[in-house]
Amino acid sequence: MNVELLNTGSELLLGRVLNTHQQWLCRRLADLGYVVGRQVAVPDSARDIQSAVREALDHADLVIATGGLGPTSDDRTRDLIAQLFGKRLQLNQAVLDHIRKRFAARRLPMAKINEVQALVPEGARVLANPNGTAPGLAMKIKPSEGQVTRAPNPKIIGGSQRSPLRTRWLVMLPGPPRELRPMFDHFVVPLLRREFPAAAPFICRTLRASGIPESQVQEKIAAPLDKLVKAGLEIGYCARMGLVDVRLLARGRNGRSTVRAAEAVVRKILGARIYGYDDEEMEAVVVRLLTGRKKTLALAESCTGGNLAHRITNVPGASKVFGGGIVAYSNAAKRKFLGVRAATLARHGAVSAAVAREMAEGAREKFGADFAVGITGIAGPTGGTRTKPVGTVFIALAGAPGTVVERRLNSYGREEFKDLTARQALETLRMRLVRE
């Protein structure tokens, strides 16, 4: 069972948008036991789309194509697929009614061009779209359809060539994520389960570590996992600014026990370096730890400008442990809302350990929280000095036993600086909570 993902859209190749479908669809498919063998993005040109569809159907049993089902002139997938397979486009009255209703419900006039979204290649199944106008389409492609004329020795062209005499499925989904995602869950998942039920069990577990380089992680865990690798375990590493994900993967009947055994080995070696599992973000771990220990948190942010509060409040249930925070960008705000003293600002400057400490302690007192974080630094691109260059940051954590302040130098661009600093603050808080 071979799945290929085809993302259409000139905006992808022009770098105007990020292809979030790649991660979302690949992840969803992997969790269901189907691994995507290749992902391809092509521009909105007839030649590119048609040749990519043909090539994909040549490799894969299931091709999922995204985009190009909208109403505008660059939305050509519907037409091009119909043409490729010699099918006529037929007006689907139910789809047209649905589109009309959506516009009426919003009291918007319906543009004439929206009608093209009700055209369906003959024989295709319509996947209803409760969140937009464009329906998805699913087509069963018979062995004789859409074949590529093969070279005499096709093996030389690509390693993953499959026999072309198969029935394959081509599923077309609309580009907007809030339309694509529910449609995949409601229509594509049942289709997959029905048409390709034999997918082998596939177990994947990611252990997320912090504060240790990728190469050291491998040096520590590779030899102890060697036996399991021989039994079919696959290990992957992925490093991102101070974090390392270790991916443990196994297939087949013993997959679950193999991954479980590997996880136990890695946990024993890396210990508290592991902050979370799978998709778990550090803020979710911190909210979970605070909730479990019945502790509350307050924030006093200067240079991170709300990034940390935003992360914490992304976690459902954060309101149980998080009363709020002050984004104290100006010195006046630091004084007024956090009680930072004018003398401290004058003597040490706004970016100093002393101010970070007073910010954290002020937030802890004013919010009546168990813990508070205070952050002050220079996000850049300007504002650095010789002794405090751009990227300098002080992170204070105030709690019952007192306040600790750490100094870091996060020499990155402004947004990366904010992200990394917020994560360092979370890691400091996490380590404190783990030790509680």
Add this chain to the structure above:
Amino acid sequence: MNVELLNTGSELLLGRVLNTHQQWLCRRLADLGYVVGRQVAVPDSARDIQSAVREALDHADLVIATGGLGPTSDDRTRDLIAQLFGKRLQLNQAVLDHIRKRFAARRLPMAKINEVQALVPEGARVLANPNGTAPGLAMKIKPSEGQVTRAPNPKIIGGSQRSPLRTRWLVMLPGPPRELRPMFDHFVVPLLRREFPAAAPFICRTLRASGIPESQVQEKIAAPLDKLVKAGLEIGYCARMGLVDVRLLARGRNGRSTVRAAEAVVRKILGARIYGYDDEEMEAVVVRLLTGRKKTLALAESCTGGNLAHRITNVPGASKVFGGGIVAYSNAAKRKFLGVRAATLARHGAVSAAVAREMAEGAREKFGADFAVGITGIAGPTGGTRTKPVGTVFIALAGAPGTVVERRLNSYGREEFKDLTARQALETLRMRLVRE
């Protein structure tokens, strides 16, 4: 001149990470006048990587491959490429010294496996990596090397087939963005300019509109742009939650004047619906408008939890117009820091127009700002009621002439709700500033 992007990494096909290289590299290349014809992602398997490299070199004059240059066991690009072209790997002493120095500077022990990063396929150029251990590699591929045996009639296989008798370049870049990006700018850009200087001028301008559906945008602008389309203008549309990007693109000598003329047409038709250009985010526009009008802003956020403050502070220079904000998640914080009255909370509930108004007015007064935004709502997934379902939100804007409050229903997931709500608040503020 044909460019193809090849992203290696099983984590991409397993959906464990987002492929940010796609957007960044495609964008950078487009801005330099080179358009990527195809982007492909494959897992870390020898067969997949080698066959993808071969296929890419068959289509393209330049192939940029990312990932697989790290020190761990799944980093195989170096070896596989050397093998594919029959080159030996040679230890590069300068690279090894660089790696050793990096570890020494960080006072970290260097794992033995890091040494593989100093291996270079013979004949390859080393692209120095000041931000990491793995160097990039650039290889000139002679016409006779790495050829795919062709079918008798290659046209049938893919439309973009090129004559294989060309010299091509294969550039390999490390996966971490903070290593890849400067390396691209410092080494790949000069290589491109030297080896492929004839790139035709390529002009792309994106106009970003808000508050109008994609189909209406096209219905309004398509006919007036028809003449320019005949002169070579390409139009693209991209819709994202209430926003529509209109992309105007032209190539060749008259590209600039064609795009300029098209922009004038669209601006005249869409007027103030256009909030920005190219990559401009709405928060950058708002900061620019505030700066130009010498006005200041304060924030009082409940359900957006700092998202809006985080966006505003992403903009360099925000400190000139933004003193700070209160993330008032609890009722206690709303009362204490913003002066929201207990009676208002009791009578109307925390999610109400009256509370949004008092939050905005309280923030405006306490920060001494010209404008303040107050936001209260139900981000979900729980907390909704019959009259105020999940997604209900009140956005208040306080300014000199008084306060306006709008009610919205943003029925999305928690993070999308926060994003959309923050953007609606920015749009409200932008429209007020535009009218000033």
